[in-house]
Structure formats: C-alpha cells, structure tokens
Amino acid sequence: MSGSVSNLARRIIPCLDVRDGQVVKGVQFRNHRVMGGIIELATRYSAEGADELVFYDITASPQGRSVDSDWVSSVAEVIDIPFCVAGGIRSVEDARKVLQRGADKISINTPAVQRPELINELVEAFGSQCVVVGVDSVLQEGHWVTRQMTGIPERMQQTGHRTMDWLAEVAQRGAGEIVLNCMGSDGTRQGFDIGQLKVARELVSIPLIASGGAGSAGHFIEVFKRADVDGALAATVFHNNKVPIPALKQMLSAAGIGVRL
Amino acid sequence: MTLAIIDSGGANISSVEHALRRLGANPVFTADAEIIRAAERVILPGVGAAGAAMARLTELGLLQCIRDLKQPVLGICLGMQLLFEKSEEDNVDCLGIIPGTLKKMQPAPGLRVPHMGWNTTSVVNPDPLILGLPDSPWFYFVHSYCAPIGASTVATCDHGASFAAIVRQGNFYGAQFHPERSAKSGARLLANFLEIQ
Numbered sequence: 001m002s003g004s005v006s007n008l009a010r011r012i013i014p015c016l017d018v019r020d021g022q023v024v025k026g027v028q029f030r031n032h033r034v035m036g037g038i039i040e041l042a043t044r045y046s047a048e049g050a051d052e053l054v055f056y057d058i059t060a061s062p063q064g065r066s067v068d069s070d071w072v073s074s075v076a077e078v079i080d081i082p083f084c085v086a087g088g089i090r091s092v093e094d095a096r097k098v099l100q101r102g103a104d105k106i107s108i109n110t111p112a113v114q115r116p117e118l119i120n121e122l123v124e125a126f127g128s129q130c131v132v133v134g135v136d137s138v139l140q141e142g143h144w145v146t147r148q149m150t151g152i153p154e155r156m157q158q159t160g161h162r163t164m165d166w167l168a169e170v171a172q173r174g175a176g177e178i179v180l181n182c183m184g185s186d187g188t189r190q191g192f193d194i195g196q197l198k199v200a201r202e203l204v205s206i207p208l209i210a211s212g213g214a215g216s217a218g219h220f221i222e223v224f225k226r227a228d229v230d231g232a233l234a235a236t237v238f239h240n241n242k243v244p245i246p247a248l249k250q251m252l253s254a255a256g257i258g259v260r261l
Numbered sequence: 262m263t264l265a266i267i268d269s270g271g272a273n274i275s276s277v278e279h280a281l282r283r284l285g286a287n288p289v290f291t292a293d294a295e296i297i298r299a300a301e302r303v304i305l306p307g308v309g310a311a312g313a314a315m316a317r318l319t320e321l322g323l324l325q326c327i328r329d330l331k332q333p334v335l336g337i338c339l340g341m342q343l344l345f346e347k348s349e350e351d352n353v354d355c356l357g358i359i360p361g362t363l364k365k366m367q368p369a370p371g372l373r374v375p376h377m378g379w380n381t382t383s384v385v386n387p388d389p390l391i392l393g394l395p396d397s398p399w400f401y402f403v404h405s406y407c408a409p410i411g412a413s414t415v416a417t418c419d420h421g422a423s424f425a426a427i428v429r430q431g432n433f434y435g436a437q438f439h440p441e442r443s444a445k446s447g448a449r450l451l452a453n454f455l456e457i458q
Binding site for chain 2: 006009046049051082083102104126176205206230
C-alpha cells in the first residue's frame, strides 16, 4: 500500500480456535491445550484494539457439522469490531444462519476444497466482501500443498492441490480475502513463513492474511514489511499476552506500518 | 425511544441490532411502512448489491415511505448509497434524496478493491452526528462503490480517490462505513444519532 492515496490500516487479527466451548491452541495443528473462555477473550480483544476477530470451530468440518451458532450470537453481542466465523460452512443456507447470528464474514476451508463452486455460490449470495477462504498449506517434496480437515489430527488429509494453484483458483472464483495458514510454522513461534507469503502475495491481488508462526512483535513487523500482507492473524501470543495488542500496534506504528491506534 | 431498522433484505443485520442494544436502544426490525413512519429514528442498513436492495424496497412498497420520512434517518453502507440518485452498480435508480451518482472504485497497484478494512476520515463539515469524535476518526469500511463529494458531505475518506464517508441532507444521514463494527468511534456516532434533536 503506498500510504499516500489511502490510509487503509494493516490489520491485527486474533483467532479463537474453539473446541467444546473452549478456546484451544495446538502446535502444528496437534496437541491442543485450553487457552481460555470464548467470551472473556473476545471481550478483551475488542477492548484492546484488535482490528477483527476470527472464531473458528475447529472440529466442525471433521465432525461433519456446521459451526455452533449459539456461540456466534454470544460473541457478536459483546464485540464492536468485525467478526469472521469459520467451521463446517457447506452451503449458502449454513452461511446465512451464521450471518444472521451476527457474523460479518464467513470463512470456508475444507468445504471449499471438497466443492470449489461453493465459493462462487457464497459470493453470489452475499458478495465478495463477505467470503474469506482459509488455506492450510505445508511444504512437501519441494512444493507447497494444501491439507483439509486439519482440526482433528487423525482426520487430516491431503487435498491434491498445490497451494499456489489453489490460491489462484480461489481468487478467480471471487473470494474477497485469503487467510494462508502456513502449517510448518504454526504454533512454533519462530516467525511467519515469509517465503511462502511473498509468493502468494505476488500471485493474488485480493487481501491476503498471514497466519501461523507469530512469536514476537518483530515477527509482525517483518511480515508486513517483507511480504506486504494486509493483515496478520495469530492466536497463542495474544491469548497468553506474550504480545499485547496495544503495545504491538505502537511498535508497528513506530516502524512505519500504518495501523489503527 | 422507538427505533426502526428497515428490513432491506441483507443477511447480516444483527450486528447493527447488537450495537444499538449495547447503547440501551430497543430496535424493531421491520418492513412495515406504518411502524417505520411512526418510529422516532429509522436506520436503513444494507449489505449486498444496489439493484437487489432497490428491487426489494420497491417490492415492499417502501420507496415513497422512506423519501417522506421527517425523523432522523441513518443509512449505513449500501443504505447510505441508496439515498443518492443513481448507482453504477447494476445501473440502478436509487431513492434520489441526495444528488449524485455512486461510482465503482478503481483498483491500482497496491490499492485493492473492495475497499475493506479500517481507514481514517477527514471532517469537512462539522455535524452533530460526529460530535465528540477525534479530527480523523478510524472507521471500518467494506465497499466497492463510492459516493461523490458534494454539499451534503460531512466527512471524506481517501482510497485512491476521495469519496464521501459521512453525509447529511436535512434529516437524512449516511455512513459509508459500518459504525456497528467500528469500535468506540462507531458507537459514539450511533449514540449521537440517537441523541440528535
């Protein structure tokens, strides 16, 4: 973003990975631990200046069900920032229910891999701005490839897609935003996967959100400066307050990155 | 205070409702012209495309009802756009309350459309609607078409070109962004709208 023609802020996005009514977090999508209560964390992030909140019901797709809509309402009631909901949304009707409960956007991952036309259908029904596609990507034999049903380790599968081919298709089908979950760095707190994100950034012109690997404020500065992403998503470092959002935003601003203060 | 939210057919209306409830208001969600006319405040929300929204308001027989309202009316996002004369989106005639035509925003290198995210606004005409807000408040935008700057413009925003972010024409107010998802600045704007005399 040039900055002179738009002050559009880079977004800081905490993600609530939810299982059985609790916020949990794993390392490289395994060994999940309970990190806190849903409402408690949602309220805190809204008050601390998070730019958006993602609620991800991680076991919905592997268990063949849609996201728990009572939780969607409860969160929507207490936050005053944009709210994106993910988990087992397989149809326009599933999406409508979640939007009616107070979500502003819906994010799809496994169901889009299984039936890519779903992206077009959701865009037609609700507009591009409403449709986010999450992509779980891992390096394998020199290529980035995607995985599905990543919420339960035993059910995780390869999709047969090369990540960059899939990103191009997702954008071409009209998605309004992509969250690229770099599984190799997820939960490692060693930094975002700059190499992969840079390739993705070159490829797609829709908003791109980096996910996986945040361990320090410096990692956020690095991903915005080097991979030119529109937002950065993280979970653990926000949940355990290792990177408090107000301090992070001050550091980003001091580093010349346009954020909402 | 009685507050009507017009059921203009968008799917994600409940965030507007939640925001108003957090301010202590008790909105009714309705497409009934009698209830809308009798309300002390009216909100015209809108998510989706201009053509579909105008078709829905026409089908509900609400076009003249809305144009004739005398109480404070707030259009949000597409709801603000519908207050203008025309939109390039679906090339549709809108309510015609505020002069001007909505234009498609143009992408450019590093400038993505839809304009989606938090951006700053600049006040050009102080108004009770923005009382108590900082000089360049941040708001959350999600849109691909934008309103021209004119006599009704209260605040502008830049994304490639400048456009009207907040408008006011008599008792009709409009916000291109989503105040219901714009944290404290948005809550303040909505509270001001409820308190306007």
